[in-house]
Amino acid sequence: MKNSTAKKLAQVPKGYLLVGTDPHKRQHAAVIMSQDAVIQRKFKFTNSREGFAEVMQRIVAEVTKTDSSGAIFAIEAGSHYWRNLAYYLDQQQVAFRLVSPFTLKRRREGEDLNRRKNDYRDAEMAAELLRTGKFMNNRLLHGVYAEIRAAYTNYQRLIEDKTAQINLLKSRLDNLFPEFTDVFKDTCGKTAMSVLTQCAIPKVIARIKLDDFIKMVRSRFTGKALQVGKLRALQAVAADSIGIDDGATSVSQEIGLIVEHIKLLTAQIDTTTKSLIEWVNSVPESRYMLSIPGLGYLTIAGVLAGLGPLSNYTNGRQLIKMAGMNPTQKESAGKSSRHTPISKQGRSSLRWCLWPAVVSLLRHNTDFRDWAKARQERAANAHPLHRREVIGAAINRLLHLIFALVKKQSFYQMPQQEMTLMAN
Numbered sequence: 001m002k003n004s005t006a007k008k009l010a011q012v013p014k015g016y017l018l019v020g021t022d023p024h025k026r027q028h029a030a031v032i033m034s035q036d037a038v039i040q041r042k043f044k045f046t047n048s049r050e051g052f053a054e055v056m057q058r059i060v061a062e063v064t065k066t067d068s069s070g071a072i073f074a075i076e077a078g079s080h081y082w083r084n085l086a087y088y089l090d091q092q093q094v095a096f097r098l099v100s101p102f103t104l105k106r107r108r109e110g111e112d113l114n115r116r117k118n119d120y121r122d123a124e125m126a127a128e129l130l131r132t133g134k135f136m137n138n139r140l141l142h143g144v145y146a147e148i149r150a151a152y153t154n155y156q157r158l159i160e161d162k163t164a165q166i167n168l169l170k171s172r173l174d175n176l177f178p179e180f181t182d183v184f185k186d187t188c189g190k191t192a193m194s195v196l197t198q199c200a201i202p203k204v205i206a207r208i209k210l211d212d213f214i215k216m217v218r219s220r221f222t223g224k225a226l227q228v229g230k231l232r233a234l235q236a237v238a239a240d241s242i243g244i245d246d247g248a249t250s251v252s253q254e255i256g257l258i259v260e261h262i263k264l265l266t267a268q269i270d271t272t273t274k275s276l277i278e279w280v281n282s283v284p285e286s287r288y289m290l291s292i293p294g295l296g297y298l299t300i301a302g303v304l305a306g307l308g309p310l311s312n313y314t315n316g317r318q319l320i321k322m323a324g325m326n327p328t329q330k331e332s333a334g335k336s337s338r339h340t341p342i343s344k345q346g347r348s349s350l351r352w353c354l355w356p357a358v359v360s361l362l363r364h365n366t367d368f369r370d371w372a373k374a375r376q377e378r379a380a381n382a383h384p385l386h387r388r389e390v391i392g393a394a395i396n397r398l399l400h401l402i403f404a405l406v407k408k409q410s411f412y413q414m415p416q417q418e419m420t421l422m423a424n
Contacts (some may be wrong), residue, residue, distance in 0.1 A: 302353025
């Protein structure tokens with residue numbers, strides 16, 4: 001039985017040269033190493049098509065010179081500079097593997113007490129990790145899956161930017177008009193944003209007549225129904241506001257700019273969401289995932305963005321490991337923790353998508369809700385799970401379920417007992 005390192009070593013053909021590469025924005029460093037750890041050549045090449053063609057010519061010349069069978073690249077997957085080279089090699093059908101920057105750093109520091117660090121040293125370590133089987137299996141996304149990953153990355157960034165702007169808006173209101181959030185619980189509501197766009201200074205609002213204030217807000221209102229009652233309440237509390245007067249005009253202008261930024265981000269999120277729905281509908285396996293009650297398009301888009309084609313996987317455990325949700329044992333001197341933490345070594349964007357999705361699933365999917373309840377209420381000797389542990393276990397169950405549905409090309413079906421109760 002082969003372990004993972006042995007399986008990876010089998011991916012490196014005998015007689016091949018190992019080309020370690022340390023990618024950067026302008027120039028990449030490369031070290032050509034034989035499989036007996038002898039360094040054949042070091043050089044740098046530009047991050048351009050001419051530079052990529054140059055490195056291929058040098059590799060061909062070195063393969064001919066050493067009478068090797070071919071060459072395989074080891075690319076340090078730090079930052080995003082490796083992607084252009086990786087896609088170029090993929091187009092040229094040249095074999096390559098990715099090396100974790102964390103593994104490379106630990107290996108480099110462990111082998112050199114002087115802690116030397118330079119581009120050639122990193123490229124050499126990349127080739128060494130390829131030689132010893134300590135690399136990652138690379139699967140570049142193409143076609144619709146690449147579109148989904150790019151669109152979902154953009155969607156995630158827009159959501160985080162909007163959240164940051166909302167928090168900034170609330171912090172400014174806490175100083176200028178702290179009573180505003182007591183009247184408008186949702187500062188991103190249509191009426192609230194119309195007020196903030198016009199004026200957020202409480203003393204100015206208090207001096208305006210109620211009819212003029214309502215007319216002023218209505219002039220910039222874009223929603224369906226103006227909340228006149230809340231406008232009355234807002235003007236009532238504005239007279240006794242404890243907001244800071246000094247610098248109020250500038251802060252009010254800043255609040256107006258923040259509101260416009262939030263509106264822009266909201267429109268961009270809507271556009272990106274529509275694109276994601278179109279891309280998800282064009283993926284064949286999405287219809288099986290959409291059959292799970294409680295899962296929406298954005299969750300499925302996040303799963304596909306993080307995992308890529310599910311045909312690349314052989315079992316559900318690989319999906320769990322990719323998400324970083326696999327339990328990790330921590331033991332020393334025969335002592336271990338009572339709780340087993342998750343590794344969190346997978347894709348954080350996948351966990352960012354799955355965690356709130358499963359919280360919603362536990363509310364709206366009776367199958368998952370009953371499953372979770374049974375694990376929370378089981379006997380003490382059976383190790384009952386608390387709330388966060390249940391959510392983590394439900395994520396793993398969901399990933400297993402998604403893999404099974406797609407592999408069998410079948411739709412989700414409710415348990416037989418639940419179907420019988422509904423029929424009665």
